[in-house]
Amino acid sequence: MSVVETSGAVAIDRAALLDMYERMTQIRVFEDLAGKNFAAGLVPGFVHLYAGEEAVAVGVCSQLTDNDFITSTHRGHGHCIAKGVDIAGMVAELMGKSTGICKGKGGSMHIADVEKGMLGANGIVGGGIPLACGAALTAKTLGTGGVAVCFFGDGAANQGTFHEGLNLAAIWNLPVVFVCENNGYAESTPVRYHCSAxxxxxxxxxxxxxxxxxxxxxxxxxxxxxxxxxxxxxxGDGPSLLEAKTYRFYGHFQGDQVTYRTSDELETFKKRDPIIALRAAIVARGLATDADFNAIDTRVHQLLDDAWIAAKAAAFPAPEEALTDVYVTY
Amino acid sequence: MSDAPLVGIIAKPASGKDIRRLVAHGSTFDNNEKINIVRRALLGLDAAGVTRVAYLPDSYGIVERAAATANPRLKLMPLAMPIVGHASDSTEAAQRLRDLGAAVIITLGGDGTNRVVAKGCGDVPLVPVSTGTNNVFPRMIEGTLAGIAAGLIATGVAHNGPGKPRVIRRAPRLEVSINGEPADSALIDVVSSNQTWIGARAFWEPSHLREIVLSRISAAAIGVASIGGALFPDACDGCSGAWIAVGEREGSARTVIVPIAPGLVREIPVQDAKLLAQGESVTLGRGPSTIALDGEREIEITDASAAVSVRVDPHGPRVVDVEAALAAGAAAGVFVRTRSPEVNPTVE
Structure with a gap:
C-alpha cells in the first residue's frame, strides 16, 4: 500500500481571529450607519445591506491577497471591506463624493478597487460570474498564482451566467471559487419558490x-x-462551488417593507449572529477578553464616524468631470 | 385499518454535501436520487403489503415528490412536527415514529443521519440506506429491496424467532460523557481531535487525530473505523470495540494505511491501541479539543480540565439485516404464488 499526501487542514491563530472579528464588525457598523444615513437622505440611489452575512465575506477574503480577485453583487459593501478596500473611500463613494473610491461615480452598487483585487459590486444579478471567470483566466494565463472568488446570491444561481460560468470554469480548469451566498430570498422570493434545487x-x-x-x-x-x-x-485543480447558507438582517434594499418573512424568523437568525458567535468562541478559549473586544468595537466606531464626517464635508465631483473615468477607450 | 402496520421514513436532504467533496472524493448525493430511492422503497413497501407510511416532512419534500409518481395505494402521513432544519429534526421524527408505534423505520443518510435517528427511535428497528459519505452503519442497498425488507418486518413475515436466522440485530453504540454527565452518542466512532473548532464539521484530516474509540471492528470500513480493522484483524465485528491513540511517539514503529475518507488513503501513526469489551469505558486525554461523532465534529472542549469518557454500549439501535429479512420472506413463501388450476392466465 502507498499513500498520496494532501494539504493539511487549517488552523487559525489569535491575531487572525481578532482580525476577522474586527473586519466583521467593520462591515456591521458600516451597514448600520449606511442604513441610517440612507434614511436621512444622505445616500443617493439604493443601498442593499450585508449585515448578518459577514462570516461569508470575511471567512473567504481573509485568505486572499491583493493578487487575488473577487467579484461582487449589488450587496457588495461587505465584500469590499473584507477585501481591504478603504472604508473612508467607500463611505464617500456611497455619498457620491469626489473623495470616493471611484471618485463618487460608482455609488453603492459599483464600488470597485482593482488595486485591491476588488473588481466591483454589480447591479446585474449574476453579472460577476463571467467576470470572475475572466479574472481567473487572466491569473491562469499569466501564471500569477492568483485565484478569483465570485460572490453571488441564490437568485443569481438561476441566471444563465451561473451555468455558463461554471461550465466555462470547468472546461478551462480555471482557478475560481464560486461562493453562493444563499440568504434564503431572491429579493422577496424564498428559495423554495425560485430554485429547483x-x-x-x-x-x-x-x-x-x-x-x-x-x-x-x-x-x-x-x-x-x-x-x-x-x-x-x-x-491548479480547478473550480469549486461553495454554498454558504446565510441570512440578511435587513431587507433586500433599504425601504423594503419585508412582508415576505416573519419577525420570528428574523429573531431566530439574530440569535445566531455570526459576530456574537465568533466573539463568544474566542472568549471561551481564553484568547481575548471583553476589554479587547471593547477596544476593537471602539476603534471601528471611531473609524466609521470619522469616515462619515469626512464624507459629509467632501465635495461632489465637478460638473465638468461628469464624463471623466466613466468610459474606457480600447 | 388503524391497526395496519406503520412504517416510518426519515430521508435527510442535507446529507452528502459536506466538505469531503473538496478534500476527498465523496460523491454529491443529490436529492433527486434520494427521491428515486424513496420511490423504490415505497413501491417495495406496497408490494410487501404495507398500507401506512409516516415520514419526516423535510424542507425539500423528498417523500412527497417520491410519492407523486409512486403507487397511490399507500397512505402517506407527514409527521406533524416543526422543522428547524437541524439534525434534531431527525431525532424528533424518530421519537414521534416510535410513539406512533411504527414497526420499522427506513432511513436515508449516512452514519451522521443514523446517529441522530438512533437517539430517538428506541427499539424500533432501522433499515438504513446509505446516501452519505463515510458510511459504516448504513449499507448500500437497493431501495426496492429495502422497502420489501421493511415491509416483511412490518407485516410480521420476517421476525426473530427460535430456530430462525436473526433478521434484526442489536447494534452497539458509543456513549460519550463529559465530567461524568451523559453528553451525546455515536454509532461507529468517537474521535478526539486537536482542532478546537467545529468549523465545517466533517472530520477527515489525520494529522488532527488524537484518540479514536470504535464500537465495531471491520477492515471493510471507510473513515477512522478502518483503523480498527487494520489493527485488529482477528477481532469479530460487533463483539468488541477499540481504543486507539494516534500520533508519533518515540519507540512507536507502527503505522496503518487506511481509507480515512472516500478516495483518501493515508498512512497514520499509531501510538497505542487496545480492544474494549462491551460495556467498557475509556477516558480520553484532557485538553482543548473537538469531539467528532461518526465523522462530524460535534462537541468543542474548551475547558482543559474536562474529562471526556466513552463507553461501548452493546444496547444500541436494532437494525434489520436486509438479506436475512428477504431470505425469511422467501422461506415463508411470500414471493411465490401458486396458480389454482381453474385460472387460465391466457384468458385474463
Whole structure:
C-alpha cells in the first residue's frame, strides 16, 4: 500500500481571529450607519445591506491577497471591506463624493478597487460570474498564482451566467471559487419558490466540479471550506462551488417593507449572529477578553464616524468631470 | 385499518454535501436520487403489503415528490412536527415514529443521519440506506429491496424467532460523557481531535487525530473505523470495540494505511491501541479539543480540565439485516404464488 499526501487542514491563530472579528464588525457598523444615513437622505440611489452575512465575506477574503480577485453583487459593501478596500473611500463613494473610491461615480452598487483585487459590486444579478471567470483566466494565463472568488446570491444561481460560468470554469480548469451566498430570498422570493434545487451546491455535479454546503453563519465553517477550495484552485485543480447558507438582517434594499418573512424568523437568525458567535468562541478559549473586544468595537466606531464626517464635508465631483473615468477607450 | 402496520421514513436532504467533496472524493448525493430511492422503497413497501407510511416532512419534500409518481395505494402521513432544519429534526421524527408505534423505520443518510435517528427511535428497528459519505452503519442497498425488507418486518413475515436466522440485530453504540454527565452518542466512532473548532464539521484530516474509540471492528470500513480493522484483524465485528491513540511517539514503529475518507488513503501513526469489551469505558486525554461523532465534529472542549469518557454500549439501535429479512420472506413463501388450476392466465 502507498499513500498520496494532501494539504493539511487549517488552523487559525489569535491575531487572525481578532482580525476577522474586527473586519466583521467593520462591515456591521458600516451597514448600520449606511442604513441610517440612507434614511436621512444622505445616500443617493439604493443601498442593499450585508449585515448578518459577514462570516461569508470575511471567512473567504481573509485568505486572499491583493493578487487575488473577487467579484461582487449589488450587496457588495461587505465584500469590499473584507477585501481591504478603504472604508473612508467607500463611505464617500456611497455619498457620491469626489473623495470616493471611484471618485463618487460608482455609488453603492459599483464600488470597485482593482488595486485591491476588488473588481466591483454589480447591479446585474449574476453579472460577476463571467467576470470572475475572466479574472481567473487572466491569473491562469499569466501564471500569477492568483485565484478569483465570485460572490453571488441564490437568485443569481438561476441566471444563465451561473451555468455558463461554471461550465466555462470547468472546461478551462480555471482557478475560481464560486461562493453562493444563499440568504434564503431572491429579493422577496424564498428559495423554495425560485430554485429547483434544495441545495444550490448540487448544481456543481452537473459541471463535474465539487459542490459543498457550509453554514454561512459560522465563520469557522466558511473559513475552513474556503481554505480548501482556494488551495484547490491555487494548485491548479480547478473550480469549486461553495454554498454558504446565510441570512440578511435587513431587507433586500433599504425601504423594503419585508412582508415576505416573519419577525420570528428574523429573531431566530439574530440569535445566531455570526459576530456574537465568533466573539463568544474566542472568549471561551481564553484568547481575548471583553476589554479587547471593547477596544476593537471602539476603534471601528471611531473609524466609521470619522469616515462619515469626512464624507459629509467632501465635495461632489465637478460638473465638468461628469464624463471623466466613466468610459474606457480600447 | 388503524391497526395496519406503520412504517416510518426519515430521508435527510442535507446529507452528502459536506466538505469531503473538496478534500476527498465523496460523491454529491443529490436529492433527486434520494427521491428515486424513496420511490423504490415505497413501491417495495406496497408490494410487501404495507398500507401506512409516516415520514419526516423535510424542507425539500423528498417523500412527497417520491410519492407523486409512486403507487397511490399507500397512505402517506407527514409527521406533524416543526422543522428547524437541524439534525434534531431527525431525532424528533424518530421519537414521534416510535410513539406512533411504527414497526420499522427506513432511513436515508449516512452514519451522521443514523446517529441522530438512533437517539430517538428506541427499539424500533432501522433499515438504513446509505446516501452519505463515510458510511459504516448504513449499507448500500437497493431501495426496492429495502422497502420489501421493511415491509416483511412490518407485516410480521420476517421476525426473530427460535430456530430462525436473526433478521434484526442489536447494534452497539458509543456513549460519550463529559465530567461524568451523559453528553451525546455515536454509532461507529468517537474521535478526539486537536482542532478546537467545529468549523465545517466533517472530520477527515489525520494529522488532527488524537484518540479514536470504535464500537465495531471491520477492515471493510471507510473513515477512522478502518483503523480498527487494520489493527485488529482477528477481532469479530460487533463483539468488541477499540481504543486507539494516534500520533508519533518515540519507540512507536507502527503505522496503518487506511481509507480515512472516500478516495483518501493515508498512512497514520499509531501510538497505542487496545480492544474494549462491551460495556467498557475509556477516558480520553484532557485538553482543548473537538469531539467528532461518526465523522462530524460535534462537541468543542474548551475547558482543559474536562474529562471526556466513552463507553461501548452493546444496547444500541436494532437494525434489520436486509438479506436475512428477504431470505425469511422467501422461506415463508411470500414471493411465490401458486396458480389454482381453474385460472387460465391466457384468458385474463
Amino acid at each position: 434544495s441545495d444550490i451546491a448540487n448544481r456543481a455535479s452537473a459541471y463535474e466540479i465539487p459542490g459543498v454546503v457550509v453554514d454561512g453563519l459560522d465563520v469557522f465553517a466558511v473559513y475552513e471550506a474556503a481554505s480548501e477550495a482556494i488551495a484547490r484552485a491555487r494548485r
